[in-house]
Amino acid sequence: MAQAASRNRRLAARIGEHSTGIIASVLFAAPIVWAVLSAFKPAQEARQPPLPPWPTSGFSLENYATLNSFGDGLWVSAQNSIYVSVMTVVLSVIVSVLAGYGFSRFRFPFKDLFFILILSTIMIPFQSILTPIFLVLTKLGLHNTLTGLVGVYVTLQLPFSIFMMRNAFDAVPREIEEAARMDGASNLTMLLKVMLPLVWPGVVTIALFAFLGAWNEFLAALVLMTDQSKFTLPVMMTALQSGRFGAIDWGAVQAGVTVMMVPCLILFLALQRFYIRGLMAGAVK
Amino acid sequence: MTIITDATIAPPRLGKRAGASRRQWIGLLYVAPAVALVVVFFLIPLGMTAWMSLHNWPLMGEHSYIGLGNYVAILRDTRFWNALRFTAYYTVIVTIAIFVVAFPLALFVERPRPLTNLYRTMFFMPAVVGFASASLLWSWLLNVDSGLFSPAAYDLGLIDRKFNLLATFQPAFWSIIAMVVWKVAGFTMIILMAGLQSIPQDLQEAAVIDGAGPFARFRAITLPLMRRTLALALILSVAGSILAFDQFYIILRGGPRNQTLTAVYWIFNQSFVSFKLGYGAALSMVLLVVLVALSLVQLWLLRKPEGLD
Numbered sequence: 001m002a003q004a005a006s007r008n009r010r011l012a013a014r015i016g017e018h019s020t021g022i023i024a025s026v027l028f029a030a031p032i033v034w035a036v037l038s039a040f041k042p043a044q045e046a047r048q049p050p051l052p053p054w055p056t057s058g059f060s061l062e063n064y065a066t067l068n069s070f071g072d073g074l075w076v077s078a079q080n081s082i083y084v085s086v087m088t089v090v091l092s093v094i095v096s097v098l099a100g101y102g103f104s105r106f107r108f109p110f111k112d113l114f115f116i117l118i119l120s121t122i123m124i125p126f127q128s129i130l131t132p133i134f135l136v137l138t139k140l141g142l143h144n145t146l147t148g149l150v151g152v153y154v155t156l157q158l159p160f161s162i163f164m165m166r167n168a169f170d171a172v173p174r175e176i177e178e179a180a181r182m183d184g185a186s187n188l189t190m191l192l193k194v195m196l197p198l199v200w201p202g203v204v205t206i207a208l209f210a211f212l213g214a215w216n217e218f219l220a221a222l223v224l225m226t227d228q229s230k231f232t233l234p235v236m237m238t239a240l241q242s243g244r245f246g247a248i249d250w251g252a253v254q255a256g257v258t259v260m261m262v263p264c265l266i267l268f269l270a271l272q273r274f275y276i277r278g279l280m281a282g283a284v285k
Numbered sequence: 286m287t288i289i290t291d292a293t294i295a296p297p298r299l300g301k302r303a304g305a306s307r308r309q310w311i312g313l314l315y316v317a318p319a320v321a322l323v324v325v326f327f328l329i330p331l332g333m334t335a336w337m338s339l340h341n342w343p344l345m346g347e348h349s350y351i352g353l354g355n356y357v358a359i360l361r362d363t364r365f366w367n368a369l370r371f372t373a374y375y376t377v378i379v380t381i382a383i384f385v386v387a388f389p390l391a392l393f394v395e396r397p398r399p400l401t402n403l404y405r406t407m408f409f410m411p412a413v414v415g416f417a418s419a420s421l422l423w424s425w426l427l428n429v430d431s432g433l434f435s436p437a438a439y440d441l442g443l444i445d446r447k448f449n450l451l452a453t454f455q456p457a458f459w460s461i462i463a464m465v466v467w468k469v470a471g472f473t474m475i476i477l478m479a480g481l482q483s484i485p486q487d488l489q490e491a492a493v494i495d496g497a498g499p500f501a502r503f504r505a506i507t508l509p510l511m512r513r514t515l516a517l518a519l520i521l522s523v524a525g526s527i528l529a530f531d532q533f534y535i536i537l538r539g540g541p542r543n544q545t546l547t548a549v550y551w552i553f554n555q556s557f558v559s560f561k562l563g564y565g566a567a568l569s570m571v572l573l574v575v576l577v578a579l580s581l582v583q584l585w586l587l588r589k590p591e592g593l594d
Contacts, residue, residue, distance in 0.1 A: 020393065021400060025407035031467065032410065034433065035422050049436030099319035106312020114320050121327050123580040125528050127549045128569035131556045132333035133326060140325075155326035158319055187311060216415025218531045219549070223557055234417035238535055241421055250431040253421060260418040268413040272406065275413070279472075280479055 032261060039063050039254040046251025063255035070236075070245045070252065072229050077236035078259060080146055081215060084232055087150040088214035089207045092157040096206055097199075099158075100165025101191055105177075115166075122159040126152070130223050137224065144227050152224070153214045161206035164281055168202035169195065205278040208271050212264055233260050334566045334573070342563030355567035364543075365568060368551040375458075375547065376526035379465050383522055386470040391477035405478075409471035416468065420535035423464040427451055427536065451537060454544045461532055461545070469525075473518050480514025481507070516586035524579060527572075548572055 037053045038046060042060040067074040102108075103115055126133070133152060134143075142148030172195060180194045196203070218234045225231055231239065237256040241248060268275055338355055342348040359365060394405045411419065426433040429449040438444050450456045484507060492502045508515075530549040533539060539546040539554075546554070552572065556565030 017393075017398075018400065021404045024390070024393075025404055028408050028411055028467065028471065031422055031426060032414070034426070047431055049431060049440075050433055051437060051440060095318045095322065099316045102312040102315025106315065107309045108312040111312065111316075114316055117328075118319060118323055121323060123577055124327075124331065124573060125524075125576055126327075127528050127530070127552070128573045128576075129327070129330040129334050131562050131565050131569070132330035132337065135333065135562075136325065136330055151322065152326055155322045158323060162319060187308075212413060212415075216417060218415070218417040218535075219553070223553070234415065234421075237421050238417065241424060241535065242538070250425050250428065253425050257418055257422045257425070260421070261414045264413045264415065264418075265410060268410070269406070276475065279475055 032265070035254050035257050035261070039251070039258045041251065043249070043251045046254060047249075063249075063251035064259075066249055067240075067252040067255045067259075070240050070249075072231070072236075074236075074256065074259065076229060077231050077233045080230060081233040084146050084149055084153065084221075085211050085214040087146075088153040088157065089210045091150065092154045092161055092210040093203055093207050095154060096158065096161035096165045097191075097196070097203065099162045100169050100199075100202075101195065103162070103166045104169030115162075118162055119159050121155075126156055127219060130220060133220075134224060144225060144230055146225075146230060149221060149224055149232075150214075152220055153210075153217060156217075157206070157210045157213060160209060160278075164202050164206050164278065165199065167281065168199040172198050201274065201277065204271060205274045205281075208267060208274055209278055211267065215260075215264060334569050337563050338567035338570050340563040342561075342566070344560040344562060348563065351563075355564050358564065359567055359571060364546070365548075365551055368546045368548050371545065372527055372529070372548045375461075375529065376523055379462055379526050380519065380522045382462050382466050383469050383473050384518070386466050387473035387477055387518075390470060390474040391481055394474065395478050395481045405475070408474055411468045412472040414468065416531040417535060419464060419468045420532045423460070423532075424536045427460050451541070453541055457537055457541060458545065461536060464532060464536070465526075469522070473522065476518045476521070477511070477514060480511040480518075483514075484510045513587055516583070520579070520583045520586065524576065524583075527576065527579070 034050055034053045037055070038050045040059050040061070041055040041063070042057055043062045043066060045055065045057050046063055064074070099118075103111065137143050137145075137148040137151075140148070142151065176194060176198070177190060180190050185194065216234070217232075218238070221232045221235045222238070225235060228236075228239075233256065237253065237260065239245070240256065241253050337348075339350060339352060340348045341351050341354070390408055394401055394408070414422075425431065427435075427450050429435050429447050429451075435444075435447045435450060439447050448456075450460050488506055488510075489502060492506055497505065528549055529547050530553065533545050533547050533550055534553075537545050539550055548568075549572070552565050552568045555561050555568060
């Protein structure tokens with residue numbers, strides 16, 4: 001009797017827990033799912049309130065096509081966003097791996113000063129130095145160029161990614177290098193052939209953060225990119241949503257938001273453990 | 286932060302060979318690109334901000350030195366102080382709201398049981414979506430005619446006629462809070478969860494044996510041992526909220542009636558809409574001082590527990 005009662009209670013508790021979990025999960029996922037599904041409605045239907053969220057009068061890619069007809073088009077902005085994000089990933093990985101290796105394995109003048117300088121940039125928000133960044137880019141001839149934006153994004157990533165890479169290199173035993181050095185490997189060969197595979201998880205983590213950072217950044221892109229052909233997705237979509245291209249087409253907004261969200265979600269789901277690792281590394285420092 | 290580098294544990298044979306010390310210098314080459322980027326995109330702009338704040342600096346034409354003129358003007362700039370006050374108000378409310386949602390979620394996903402990983406992933410998903418994407422998405426959901434909330438409430442018979450959530454301050458403000466909590470709670474949850482998991486299990490068990498109830502255990506064990514984690518989550522939320530811009534620009538354009546202009550939004554307006562670059566720089570300096578002060582509080586809150594290093 002008592003056993004059955006306690007089993008029932010445990011079952012009730014478990015049902016309670018999982019219904020809480022499922023309801024909360026639905027609440028968190030709902031806005032994303034709503035936008036992704038609604039984007040596939042025909043334009044006429046997409047203007048109506050999204051009840052239900054899925055298309056009822058047939059599946060359509062009309063919204064994506066419309067989106068491509070605004071200003072310079074979705075595809076131009078998407079290309080800009082891809083270019084900026086990929087370049088930010090590549091450059092911040094190269095710069096951080098080199099710097100992480102340098103800080104971990106060498107003694108040189110001003111080493112501590114440089115390291116503290118790079119880490120301390122995290123204390124100062126870039127929002128407060130955007131105006132001079134704008135002027136510096138103009139001086140360098142990088143005004144209104146995607147390359148200039150990449151430079152800013154890479155710098156924003158450095159404190160986190162160099163800290164990550166320095167720790168990753170610190171964790172590699174020195175004996176491994178000693179052995180490779182005996183075999184006559186030069187510094188750079190050693191870094192690329194011996195060390196890089198050992199710190200690879202760290203590289204994936206900083207690449208992931210660099211991509212998400214660059215893909216999602218809004219304010220710097222809004223301020224620094226003044227020409228429509230240079231707009232990244234967030235800037236272009238905001239221009240569209242503000243009615244800059246005429247009446248607001250909410251179907252196009254749904255399609256644009258989907259294009260902006262899906263790469264982030266796929267990368268996160270595929271590389272989840274690297275993301276959480278990075279978060280923890282940042283959290284315990 | 287462990288920013289003390291380990292110069293003492295360099296290879297012991299250093300200096301015995303002639304090439305060894307020169308080889309150490311190569312380290313400078315490795316860190317040079319990073320240092321160059323920080324100088325060009327951070328150090329120089331930082332210096333320029335201070336320099337520009339002492340000038341009348343229009344976008345076109347000559348700039349002129351005006352000493353502390355911009356700072357004197359800030360003292361009389363009631364709209365900036367309103368923006369600062371609104372930013373502080375928003376920061377307090379949104380931080381409380383995030384914790385009220387994130388802490389129960391962290392307790393919920395902390396213990397491993399079936400489906401926990403799935404729940405964690407679901408709660409975390411909005412956190413990887415950008416603030417701009419989330420704002421655009423919610424600006425649609427909040428729209429009075431084509432959105433979700435108002436028409437859904439109307440269809441369910443909860444309201445007599447469609448209600449524009451973004452037309453007046455209170456509903457607009459709380460809509461933004463809801464959106465930010467949706468986007469950020471999963472992130473805060475993961476940080477709090479890490480803190481919860483770092484509490485030794487035997488401590489909780491010992492307290493149970495001693496007859497401590499769940500609430501007493503939470504107060505006497507969980508909270509004190511999570512001090513650094515709580516401080517970190519708090520600081521990330523506060524620093525992020527003080528710099529809030531995307532959601533207020535995209536969803537509300539600072540409205541209704543300029544009531545939701547944040548500090549960064551006001552600086553953006555002065556610098557890049559009115560093109561008063563010198564004045565914008567002076568405003569930036571004020572914001573910068575606030576945030577550096579906050580960082581110092583952060584270092585103090587995150588200090589290692591005494592006796593432990």
